């Protein structure tokens with residue numbers, strides 16, 4: 001069945017960090033975790049997309065339902081956080097610059113601050129670890145932003161993320177889906193990213209976006225001369 005969506009609400013003053021870290025590591029052995037952050041009208045909203053069991057309902061599920069187990073993890077380790085079921089996220093027509101990216105080894109975590117330079121934006125992050133704990137944790141992102149503000153590829157590059165090739169059709173499907181599918185691009189998560197995954201702030205980060213520090217213009221020119229292209233996806237809008 002397709003992933004189900006939840007809006008992440010509330011705040012947790014006393015997160016159980018150890019419990020969260022253990023739970024999230026266990027969750028990734030069974031299915032990926034997709035977090036969607038959306039900036040509109042100066043507000044940030046966070047969502048979670050998870051696959052459920054074949055009979056998934058908020059009020060009763062299979063014992064091993066990964067969606068129900070994740071909800072239990074949030075209840076027990078992040079008191080104060082609520083997961084509100086939502087049916088869809090309406091694509092924003094102004095989010096016309098789109099790209100997929102994977103981390104380099106020195107990539108910095110991406111949170112809501114990432115979206116601050118644009119009027120409207122959406123950041124979809126999928127964490128995964130295939131089936132067995134010795135596998136590295138991988139992570140990939142899709143970013144869609146409005147036409148104002150800086151080149152999104154340059155902003156990602158400044159914090160260690162590299163634009164990845166992604167089939168145009170996949171890209172379009174992912175951005176137009178009312179329930180975003182998992183990001184199908186990824187790279188091994190380095191130390192800083194694994195630490196970010198284990199931090200409850202991943203779900204409950206600050207609601208006010210701070211501007212991301214960008215390199216000075218003179219540095220940026222050198223950084224993007226290596227072939228980064230303007231990310232406007234005219235053919236996909």
Ligand SMILES: [Zn+2]
Nearest residue numbers: 053056061065
């Ligand atoms: Zn279920």
